[in-house]
Amino acid sequence: MDDERMIRSLLQEAPPSAEVIAEGRHRLYAEPPRRRRWRTPGLGIAGLGLAAAATAAVLAVTTGGSPTAPVHQAPPRQLSARQVLLAAAEKAASEPVGRYWHTHVISGQAYHVAKGDYVIDGARHEIDQWTARSAQDDDVFRSRFAGAVPQTAADRAAWRRAGSPATWRVLSNGQYIRQTATPDRWDLARLTPAEKKGYDKLVARVRKQCAGRSRGCPQPELTQAEREALADDPAALRQRLLTTSGKGGPGNVLTRAGDFLARPGSSKLSAAVFRVLADAPGIRNAGPVTDLRGRAAIALTARSSDRSGTFDTQLLLQPGTYRVLGTQTVLVAGGRGPETAGMKPGTVFTEQLFLEMGWTDSAPR
Template structure:
């Protein structure tokens, strides 16, 4: 069971945070004269009884909405810094209620270039839908499947159709060719009773005890318990090292990915807020502004640059504007090198882990 792949339920739009309002007020007071409004600029108002000064502050930090090129997925913005966004997200997370179940629905995948037709598909799409009970009185429910491969963008779909709309492909992955199909698998269903869950937890406790006595027989990185997770806000350096893994030596791009996995698991409001605050204290994370993910959802993209043998990428943590709901992560190609990114244009979403739903729920699994 892959319990790291989780997602959150959609939240209602939240009012501006204290950080947003303060930054907006600072920008307004710093201007001697109002600047002319560029054409096509849209401001979000409707603050009701908050007053003229607060409305002006919100106007100053509202995002500019305009078109973007395929190679640059983000929209031009007048925006907050990444640190300000993350502190506002921490404030929002600290006030979120808990419920009977942690419900998540996530889908991930990787881009593959199809030479015959010159288009990109998103394949290896693993989909998980699960409900984790908060107490010992309810079952856990876990469903998973491999979803079918699909063309990534509308332009890729048009090229795929011109190529005859094939339903199977052979693509390069990790140095070898693998098969991809457009046909999804059937859902697997696993239901875990409270008694089974206790047995599993006892087995894990025995394994951890054996690992402590003989570390060489165990993997170097072991999954921490829920109790250990909840204790991390009391030790900020340990939380930072965990997000920067392996061994606390990773960079900001690793921290963004690890934070998304961390937030995808059940956790207290205090723990979730601590994760955002830890990210806010890291260098190398920038706010790329408004973007749309591959499902067309509007998001604020917090990014860090990363490179490997396949190319240079922007690793993006996607947050829903206003609510700071985590929508997932995307690794966006900046420049490719090597066989696996050959034929891909800058702006291609090379890997993705999208959270379709994620959050506490009080209804039974459906």
């Protein structure tokens, strides 16, 4: 049977117009046979949503109406936060490990400049580090304070109108501090295997001394073995992420999950974190956004309010791969506090963006 006869059979119209034949031919070769059960590797939940949209489009062609009527396709339905997080878990579970866990992160905070009425992104701390999977390899850590910059294109235009200043005096935690556009030089630290062993012994001694004491001791960080054990204990992982979120609620859950995922861990552990988030209340998919680096992202969002205003805390995932691009808090309304006064809705108040994050076999550079 030639393709025009197959299309006529599919459309159940005789004879169809040339436009409908063209549309049918496109559908015939774009979609797999109906009776064949198939699955594209890595398609996940997001892919299932796209397949459903494509099926709806085929039905729009093949049922009722004039053969010359235009084909109207419904826009793809946005996935829920739960669907996105489960798809992220599926992707994370297949990620391979490497010799080093590499993270390059830059964090900052917004400050309003009254003279010129614009916002700068300041207090920008940049960290670039390699954590070795083997105790026999060095860990490498670089850090610096990056220069402050106007936050958006509109802020850059206002900054230029104000004379393009290179320093600012801004309010932070109740006092005025100086911000500069000039970045600091990089600091470099290298932790040898012997130094790592000594550090582990120090941590073990402090943990032993603090055992059973509720005061006077810092909350110990989990060891790598303790972190990995959480992958097989969803209840303990959930308690770790949710009960330590404090009064910030779901917003702090997203921030804490972002911090947790930024540390070295197996693909199994990363997938478990995403699954815990999928069942956490108060998280929604706010749709596509662009972060301060200009990268497209899916924003999983939780809303909260305090005396400074109403904020959306967002966990940013890369579309398609669902890798974590960072976390940020966005001003939704208010600007009532002294540090948010003058800021417009949509201002990114704080951010922690990952320029690179994941396992690699490349040596530190």
